[in-house]
Structure formats: C-alpha cells, structure tokens
Amino acid sequence: MRYLIVTLAAFCSSAAIAQSEAEPIDPAVSVSADRLEADLERLVAFSTRHTMSAQDDPERGIGAAVDWGADSFRAISADCGNCLEVVLPERVVQGRRIPTPTRLRNAVAIQRGTERPNEVVIVQGHIDSRVSDVMDFTSDAPGANDDGSGTALVIEAARVLSKQKYAATIVYALLSGEEQGLYGGQLMADYAEEQGWTVKAVLNNDIVGGSCGSDGYCDDTHVRVFSEGPRADLTDDIRAAQRRNGGENDSPSRNLSRWLDTIADEYPGELDVRQIWRTDRMGRGGDQIPFLDKGYPAVRFSVAVEDYDHQHQDLREEEGVTYGDTTDEMDFGYLAKVTRLNVRALDRLANAPMPVAPTIDAAVRTDTALSWQTIAGADAYCVRVRRTDEAAWRASVPAGTAGQDWSDCVVTSEQLAGEKVDFIVPLRGDDWIFGVQALNELEASPVASAVPAGSFAPIPKEQGDSE
C-alpha cells in the first residue's frame, strides 16, 4: 500500500485541501429574487399546467409551459456559448389519475462535466399544477408555490451555474406529471438509467417559495430536507445484514442530507437545514421517490411551513378565507435563499469526487479496518466517525481505544486510481459508525458509511450479499 498517513488532524476539517489558494467564488451571490419572481409570474400566466391540459395551445396549458421551460434553457445556453444541451424526453402515459393515453414531456438541460461527464448531479422541480380535484384539467391552476417555485429555482440555478465549468455534469430538469403520480420523475429516473449516468445526488425541489402556514405560523430561516432511512432498493440479504450490523440510518440519501446541513451551516444568516428523516411528508410523495426506487441518492427540499389553504386548492373565497396557490402568497426572498443553498450544493457536488464505497472489518478485534477502492477525481480521503446514537458525523477525531492518536485523513497520489486503500482506526468498531469522505483540492464529497449498502451506487440486482 502506497499511502501516506497525515498526522495533521485539521487537514480535512476545512472541507478542501488547498484552501490556501484563491478563495473560491460563490456563484450563489448572483441568484436574483427578481428573476425568480418574473419566471414564476410567467409560469402562472399559463393559467393551468395540469398534465392533461392543452398540449398545443400557445398560451394556456402544459404544452406551452414545457415549451417555455425548454426555451428558457436554450436562452441560457445561448448566453454561455451553448454550454447546455436541451432535451425533451417524452413518453405516453396512462394510469389511475390519467385515464386516457397522454403525452408527457420533461424539459431538461445538461451541462456536461469537463472531466467526469458521466458523473451527474440533478436539480429538479415539477412544472405541472393542479387544483382541489386532481382530475380537473380545465380550471385555473396557478401552481405558484407547488411547484412554480421549484421550476423557477431550477431555471435560476441553470442561469447562475452555467457561467462556471465543472468536473462533473449538472442536469437541470423540469418534470411533468408529478400530481398525477410522479410520471415525470419516473421518466427522468429512467432517462438517467438509460444514459448510464453515475448519479451522485438528486436535489428535488417541491414547494420551496413560502414561509407562512395556514395557521399564521411563519418560519423563513429553515428549509426542510427529506431523506429516506433504509434505502428503497435493499435486497432481503442486505436488509438482514443491516438488522444485524446497523446502517438503517446511513443510506446515501441520509448522508447527502447530513452533508447539505453542514454546507448550509457555513453561511450564517442564510437558511438552516431542518433534516427530516423520512422519505417525504406524512402520507405524501414527490419526484425524489422514482430515483430512490432505483437506488440513486435523492432528497426533497421543501418549505419549513406548508400552507394548506394555498396548495391543491380551487381559486375561491369562503367565509373570508382566500384559497388557491397564487403568487401573492409567495415569499421571493425565501425562495432566493433556497435557490442559493441549492446552487452552493450543486457547485460543490459538481466539483467534489464521487463518494467511495468503504467496507469494514471490526469483528472480535480492538481496532477497526476500513478499506475502499480509490476513485477518479479524489486526491485524499478522510475517515469520519460518530457514536451509533449520534445524529451527525464528528468534526474532530476522538482518541483511540487505548488513547492513541490517529489521523482521520489518508492521502493517496493520483496514480493510485483503481487501487485499494486500507486504513486502521484504533477504535472498537462495535461502538461507532464509520464513513469515508473523498476529497480533492476543491471540495469534499458527502460521507459514505461503512455499513451494508452504504455505497452511493445502486445495489446490483443479482448481488444479494452486502458489500
């Protein structure tokens, strides 16, 4: 093994290796609340974006809205030397909430990575809307917050991030058919699989532009990030291994959520992440779910406080209460904050290496052996630990079992690509959860946990045993 153990514990506490060089620019400072508002007004002006509304009316309906989304991406691309490929994956869908065969299209922009184009980060929102009756495709359904807000966020993220170059690919996706049964999310997840993408993270933004609830309670300082516990693609064998060895709280999506929380914490005065450790809200769903089903890491961003009078409602007034998902209920300053957090996360994820897939041996021994394959784009790795009942990864290294010092970081040379790293931690493995962060000179990846199915890759269908 040709690796070097660095004795400088502070080495990877500061996220990146070469902070000493020029301060990285923060693309999020260019996010504009005014542009978000203008895009949202334009979306609402399509009157309804119901999935079964008109496909061919230039002014009203889902067809015109999706065309506008694609045109918005094309205009952004024209502004960055054609740095975006705009595609409109489509299929005909039918189901419980779509009684007749219906054309479904997503508007998608792809900003190819310069070094590892197959490694992909996806930011998405759904462009379709609804009113009280999910089957009503003729009434006005402005869908301002749900999910004009996520749609506007995705477009603004494309505007801002297309000014930069990234090692990995960023995909900006406007999805249709969410309200009818996550059809656009399924189409996008299938598209990712068909392209053979290595999906590093999916940031699904759905209802991200309001700060007060129907009961008058307001919170404009938090955003909720939903992440699944046991991953959706567990096989019976791996589920059994998790029951015995732990790992139910260490899915890649959960670690993506933890990582997002630490990113948000670096910007005081912006939003704090309220991690919600469930797949979605009670009894409800979103377009992160088709990705989770395939084993791709995915989280949902949503407002801290939902306003049930102003989502999925017919436009009306009853006993002095106004109902409907209209622009006047929005908080564009808040939407700008959620957009900045997404932009910062995308910027870092597109620079960071892919997380590794560490394995562990801690049975009947006083220390713990971790090993993993090195990964393209990483120059170094940091081992992270937390007690089994701790929520977050520790920032600093605890003393070893017998009080020994140890370093949390391992450095490998670039020539080690494809080779295995072995690393001994002087801690009794039964009492800790271990994970590994992959680093390069710019960024640190989310932690991948050394638990059954802790890897960010989908679980191979035919391979039942834990990694």
Ligand SMILES: [Zn+2]
């Ligand atoms: Zn929604």
